[in-house]
Amino acid sequence: MLRRHLSKEIPVMSVIEIHVISFGYLHDAPPPAHLTLDLRRHFNDPDVNPTLRYMTAEDLPVRAAVLATPGIQELIAGAAAVVDAYDSGPQDAPLTIAVGCAGGRHRAATVARVLARRLGKTGVPVHLTHRDLPKPVVERTAIGDAVTPAHA
Secondary structure (H helix, E strand, O other): OOOOEOOOOOEOOOEEEEEEEEEEOOOOOOOOOOEEEEOOOOOOOHHHOOOOOOOOOOOHHHHHHHHOOOOHHHHHHHHHHHHHHHHOOOOOEEEEEEEEEOOOOOHHHHHHHHHHHHHHOOOOOEEEEEOOOOOOOEEEOOOOOEEEEOOO
């Protein structure tokens, strides 16, 4: 994960800081990013569980449900590997990773949190932003389109 030095004499720090942003597609367009992870179609949505629906990634049951979803751990590891590829580049620059799901309260916020924590262990400054975590649950149709906020 993020090679910090090729030798003791020549530091290599292509990625100088990392911004990880979680968001919900139903609230607004994705933020600009070098890498965007779209969790909507391939990973279980805790929103369908009435017990978890009004919770967020701040709640342990939501985080446990998301992190137990098949493929999520591999996705996080894969995203970290992509960051390594950016870190190999010749130019020093910040890197932005956007993680999105339908509402931005469960899957995206959990994955962003875990990814930011993992990347933070490299010594590169990591800034985590949850754009839509505090927003209300969005009522949806059967195909996932937004109808109205559940709590106005």
